[in-house]
Amino acid sequence: MTQVNRLKGGQIDRTQTLNFTFDGKSYKGHGGDTLASALLANNVRLMGRSFKYHRPRGPLTAGSEEPNALVELRSGARQEPNTRATTAELFEGLSANSQNRWPSLKFDAMAINDRFSNFLTAGFYYKTFMWPAAFWEKVYEPIIRKAAGLGSLSMQADPDEYDKGFRHCDLLIIGAGPSGIMAALTAGRSGAQVILADEDFAFGGRLNSETFAINDEAGDIWVQASIAELSALPNVRLMTRTTVIGAFDHGIYGAVERVSDHLIQPDSGKPRQILWRIYAAKTILAAGATERPIAFENNDRPGIMLASAIRSYANRWAATPAQRIAIFTNNDDGHRTATDLHAAGVKIAAVIDTRADAPRSLDYEVLQGAQVTDTKGRLGLSFAEVELADGSMRTIECNAMGVSGGWNPNVHLTCHQRGRPTWDEGLAAFVPGGILPPGMSVTGAALGQLSTHGALETGVKAAKAALGLKGRTAKLPSAEDAPVTQTPFWYVEGCSRAWLDQQNDVTVKDVKLSHQEGFRSVEHLKRYTTLGMATDQGKTSNLGGLAIMAELAGKSIPEVGTTIFRPPYTPTAIGVMAGRIRGMDFHPTRLTPSHYWAKERGAVFVEVGNWLRAQWFPIEGETHWRQSVDREVAATRASVGVCDCTTLGKIDVQGTDAAAFLNKVYCNGFAKLAVGKVRYGLMLREDGIAMDDGTAARLDEDHFVVTTTTANAGKVYQHMEFVRQCLYPDLDVQLISTTESWAQYAVAGPNSRALLQKIVDADFDITNEGFPFMACANITVCGGLRARLFRISFSGELAFEVAVPARYGDALMRKLMVEGEEFNVTPYGTEALSVMRIEKGHAAGNELNGTTTALNLGMGRMVSKIKDSIGSKLSEREGLNEPDALKMIGIKPIDGNDKVTAGGHLMNKDGPVDAAHDQGYVTSAAFSPSLNSMIGLGFLKNGDERLGEKMRLVSPVTDLNVDVEIVSAHFIDPEGGRQRA
């Protein structure tokens, strides 16, 4: 069977024969075909099964509004469900499979649903599976999940790349039919920056599908000449295969360019699709119109299509769905299909026109005042039952039928902000109305100008108005200007299983039922019946549903109103929304200066914010992370360890008011901090809750270096700028983030000084007398390299942090390792860092968790009463100062083998275990090699007065229930002798 339904002429490239398969069977088509046109040419009408009743379906349309002909395109990882056969361009080797059928398209076991349609009416899901509740998870849901849904996913990662891009223009023209092209010519000739975008792969819009002449030549000749002129203009950008999917704020439009969808796979280095963000000063919407069907009994059989679609297939693609075709119309446009098909040699079975005064033809029979009341044919149309004007019935043999109920302007993008379409009585259709997106005007059929002349004329006018062009308008090309009137005819009286929405299987009966059951607003109608949902968003079905709703309610259609059109205009792949932001590129990966050195050492890394930090450094023989971490802790506490702490936020604060500024942002005082000293600082939010902590080192009278936690570095900087610019705009202080400028290492342990003495240049005294605990200084290391040294300790040991310009970070780490060999220097990662800070009782992110105050953290007295600071006032609130407020404490299991886990809750030793008797919770937990048991930090009501109390630590989620003792949070060296040594 080779293209038996191929006609003469058309815009296909017959020199190019393309092989493709559908459901495993091989076919041939031509360049310029879509999958649908090629299948029709091969006499394949059946392309899918419907969603609910699994009824056999073929294409209804020839464009992106298609509800039925959805296929799985390609195979393997590139398999893509719900691809519209009507827009999928044919390519050599294309493979497609029908969806929603089992075992085969021609015999679908689920078609049994059609027999039970009385039980599957509107609101079926809401009504049927109410009881028993326990059945939901185990019985109903798995069945529904298996039965529902269109198509299937490959379950493999998408191998293709997607990009995002930005474009700017004076005028964006959406749609390249006669109106859009005319607007582009007008604007392009004026020198304005123009983008002309069309979702089709060919420019021309309806002109490709019609036999109209422009300037006494075929329409496509004018299109070719116009596009050639536009291509030559450097200020005009032509974009095919580009759907403008949404009109967003301030003249920003989203557009998806399908760069490689028409290829078997993207060319090397090319993306599959690009999401463009187009900034347009002005926009012309020339999106055309969509033909609407008429509902009648069994109007969904394969072969029943929109009349304009059959015309498109015949004129553009030289394909016909059958050799004997009937037309059912309520307007003159339907007759054009009959005329064109007749000219192409296709037999017209009859034109059934609902109007008693329909025009007659010499070429074919016109049945005036007649209606189609039913159809027959199992897997495709074979007969139509027609009721004639005199009430008599006639059976007409036909294998396809073109249905025309008039045209609906494509107003979608006019409604993406606040626009609501208005009803045009003359067209019996919605036209653009209300407030359009700023800068947008509408032309051509989208405006309701359904003649070609009207399209050309409004295109010129809108382009001139948008760009403020003065002067004479060039002569318009001559084109047909047939008057268009459309009278409403939505459905054939007495029909019931007459499909309005073929994609969701919504019939006239369902809309009536919905009304009967009280779902009378359009939004309710939509959700109860699912009318207008899914991939086509009701482009061919919404108005029919509204019209029936209006009739039942005794209202006019504008009174009933429409549902709201939202972006995207057509289905858009998540992949193109993500662009390159996926997998490891989901966010930028930041590497510390010692990263490559750590990698050489075999470090295991962990993501901390955007950073990758070494988590631990396994050595030979270690098989479990705990072995590495325990060793790193022990070695640091016994001799010396080094940890990269570059990721901590560093903010340089300079100016004569620097100290006054820090007094505002920290709850504790900084004015009296001596030069050469560091102080711990706690930052509160204005509501009195702790925001972040860190240290501020005073390097000079008017120069501080502030550190923040790794995770909050950006947020704290933003907050400090807020305080500086918005609250105290006249303080003489400047801020700059220097996180990336300095590589900073913690050198901790009893031998840390001995190690640093080998590195710090001899001019600098770092003995305990010369450089005591909490000292800081600008120094030099390794013979003149500028550096900063801070004597601060997170581990509780004698410790320093040394910072050098980032580009020396790698070299310094390697130097520390070489010089430290004699002390068995041990690099340690974030796990050991965390274990040591828990042992020492230092709060970190787990404790500064957005719910805790300075009082909770045991730092209540730090909040200065003598000065005002952010959060100081509201931390005085009664609710934050209850006598039994949570206080930070340590937790130790009574049995050293028991587990302590973060997230567990503390309960009294006796009494009920429930939320009402909750006493507190654990925020951090770790195995302490120093204590040889697990330990935890947490918050307990009135905790500082309950040290020594025995309690239960429970976690109903993990079935934890262990006896614990409440202890001081400072498990190691509570007097702080080590860090001061």
Next chain:
Amino acid sequence: MIINHPLLGPRDSAEFVYLGDASLIERPDPAAETALADFVDYAYMRENPAGSLRELWFHEAGDRSWLVVTRNTMTHDISDVQMARDVARKIGRSK
């Protein structure tokens, strides 16, 4: 959206971080007798108008300035953009 930065011209809103109502500039006097109540209002009470709202935006991916943007919450129309520092000075904030 596009925010017309007073110093840098029109910039995409993606460069900015949103904070909220610009009344946050009007931090109460902590020494006032009613200070505690004033601060509760300041921290928690917000107008939520369907219409014009002055709000704070931070040009994080730009010059790190705080701006006061007057935006219509119904239409997203932006009618005015000022440096927050200038707004703060105008209402008498200083040191």
